[in-house]
Amino acid sequence: MTKERIFLSVGHASGYEERYIQEALASHWITTGGAHVVAFESALANYLGNNVHVTALNTGTAGIHLGLILLGVQAGDVVLCQSMTFSASANPILYQRAIPVFIDSEKETWNLCPIALEQAIVSEIAKGKKPKAIIAVHLYGVPYQIDAVRAVADAYQIPILEDSAEALGSAYKGQKCGTFGDLAIVSFNGNKIITTSGGGAIVSHSKALKEKALFYATQSRDEAPHYQHSEIGYNYRMSNICAGIGRGQMEVLDDHVAMRRKMNDFYVDLFCDIAEVSVFTVPNNTYFANYWLSAILVEPNPVKRIDREALRLAFEAANIECRPLWKPMHLQPIFQDYAFYGSNIAETLFEKGLCLPSGSHLTDKERARISEVAQEFFKK
Numbered sequence: 001m002t003k004e005r006i007f008l009s010v011g012h013a014s015g016y017e018e019r020y021i022q023e024a025l026a027s028h029w030i031t032t033g034g035a036h037v038v039a040f041e042s043a044l045a046n047y048l049g050n051n052v053h054v055t056a057l058n059t060g061t062a063g064i065h066l067g068l069i070l071l072g073v074q075a076g077d078v079v080l081c082q083s084m085t086f087s088a089s090a091n092p093i094l095y096q097r098a099i100p101v102f103i104d105s106e107k108e109t110w111n112l113c114p115i116a117l118e119q120a121i122v123s124e125i126a127k128g129k130k131p132k133a134i135i136a137v138h139l140y141g142v143p144y145q146i147d148a149v150r151a152v153a154d155a156y157q158i159p160i161l162e163d164s165a166e167a168l169g170s171a172y173k174g175q176k177c178g179t180f181g182d183l184a185i186v187s188f189n190g191n192k193i194i195t196t197s198g199g200g201a202i203v204s205h206s207k208a209l210k211e212k213a214l215f216y217a218t219q220s221r222d223e224a225p226h227y228q229h230s231e232i233g234y235n236y237r238m239s240n241i242c243a244g245i246g247r248g249q250m251e252v253l254d255d256h257v258a259m260r261r262k263m264n265d266f267y268v269d270l271f272c273d274i275a276e277v278s279v280f281t282v283p284n285n286t287y288f289a290n291y292w293l294s295a296i297l298v299e300p301n302p303v304k305r306i307d308r309e310a311l312r313l314a315f316e317a318a319n320i321e322c323r324p325l326w327k328p329m330h331l332q333p334i335f336q337d338y339a340f341y342g343s344n345i346a347e348t349l350f351e352k353g354l355c356l357p358s359g360s361h362l363t364d365k366e367r368a369r370i371s372e373v374a375q376e377f378f379k380k
């Protein structure tokens with residue numbers, strides 16, 4: 001009999017969602033916007049702190065797109081983007097017909113390398129185009145080098161669009177991720193730390209930006225009794241039903257963070273005596289990671305026939321889902337014609353890296369199954 005599949009990361013209902021969904025149905029506000037959306041936005045703003053303003057959207061990707069628009073990115077502009085990320089960080093650059101330029105990672109946080117970032121800025125300026133924005137990502141919930149990246153951005157006065165899709169609940173020096181960028185986004189996709197079944201938000205530092213985001217997200221309607229438009233609009237607003245789910249999920253956000261961090265501790269223990277494996281953890285205690293996904297690097301050992309792919313297949317044979325890290329954007333067919341600055345850090349991470357089951361609902365029994373497969377694999 002095959003054992004039930006253990007997934008990498010799936011939604012985790014709290015039981016608190018139903019009441020909010022019922023309320024939305026009872027009020028007949030079964031559309032975008034509405035009371036739950038407003039309440040969800042303020043719950044998020046409170047959680048993030050730092051006087052941020054939140055506009056709830058139907059996806060995190062929509063947040064990146066609107067973020068670029070709010071930062072004035074237009075056709076032909078250069079946008080710098082972390083290469084080691086999910087494609088949703090970079091695709092909206094092309095929606096704007098702007099030009100993505102990809103930046104390598106550093107080894108500590110696997111995120112934007114400040115040195116490669118500066119090289120890219122200097123070189124693009126020399127070529128005649130000062131980059132319009134920097135997209136910085138907190139990969140798997142581990143904060144990027146916030147101070148170093150900010151110093152480079154400020155030196156050249158280029159705004160940061162902080163992709164905090166994976167990092168709700170993470171923090172740096174006690175300040176929550178999602179509050180560091182000139183603009184930031186979070187995601188509530190089904191596999192993220194909390195979900196609205198699909199959703200996102202754009203986080204800003206002024207009421208004016210919040211309202212401008214809302215304007216673009218709701219078809220850019222000018223003030224008039226009829227439908228009047230002087231700017232391109234988008235249908236990116238979150239629905240009241242989804243926001244109801246989000247309100248239920250907010251009640252367990254910190255529990256989910258604690259449980260994902262427990263999964264990371266579990267992997268640190270599991271692999272502590274295995275020379276070929278290093279678990280991805282924060283560089284020091286100024287960083288606080290939600291460990292949305294736990295990831296490891298597997299150093300190949302040809303004699304023992306150990307490598308990343310062999311380990312992945314061993315887990316797969318036991319019906320346990322694991323996945324290589326995000327394939328860097330500069331290695332993706334869709335982005336192959338665009339510039340890349342750095343060396344081979346992101347590429348090496350991709351070759352050796354594996355994401356392991358990280359869900360907040362995993363049981364002791366499931367952890368035991370994972371542990372058994374790993375121990376058996378590295379015994380040889």
Ligand SMILES: *Cc1c(COP(=O)(O)O)cnc(C)c1O
Nearest residue numbers: 059060061086088089165187189
């Ligand atoms: C999930 C994710 C997004 C996109 O969020 P959606 O809500 O799925 O559109 C963007 N960037 C990163 C790094 C992500 O992991």
